[in-house]
Amino acid sequence: MDNPTAWWILAGFFVAMELVSGTFYLLMLAVGAVAGALAAHAGLPMPWHWVAFTVVGGGAVIALYLTRRIFGKRTAADVRHDNLDLGATVDVSAWSADGVARVHYRGSDWSARLLRRGPLQTGPHRIAGQDGNVLLIEPLPAAQAAPSLDTNAQHNPG
Template structure:
């Protein structure tokens, strides 16, 4: 079996493995293996093929990682109104506890309310931003 055939088989195996696991990084490594196959077709020796495959695969993985980190993160599912109908509702909080929580009656039950870090807890109207466990995370209106 020629070197290029081995590279193509490895690239195909990596693509198949990526389809089972769903990780995009394996696909980038398959691009590196395909580059190794092209290097074998170009007549480079084994050291050159390995160098090309390693460089292209590593560069593809690093590029995908950098692009993914620069993109803003998806909002928390707990903060989506389509998932939790409490998000966006207004609460009146009259008094905050020393530990930064408050207790309010909402939908016929007592709820513990926490405020978003960095905002001072003051009495007034608050909008529910997210459900964190059994607590309501609120923002000042």
């Protein structure tokens, strides 16, 4: 097997392993292996294949790391921005003995529980978070009660 073929096989191996890991770092090493293969195709001596692999692959890994470190940080505000349900209101009609309520929201029934410990009150509550399929809610004072964002609610004027 000649040198370019070995580099292409190494690049394919890195791509296959990247599909398993999903981190993009192995993909950067695959780019380095492609650089090594291109150096081999150019007829450069073997040490230059490794230099191309190291400089391109290592540089790509470092660039990815720095990019993720600088731009990859998500703040709590970013996470809240992604969850469009936060701040919506639901109406709790009853609580079960274990502190879970069933609320109708966006056309389906959801399990809900209080975000913080407190008395289990019926009436309007605000969605303050989500834990899997359970809405985390907090009671609203009567003056702040707003209509629910239920998409199946029918509007009957008059």
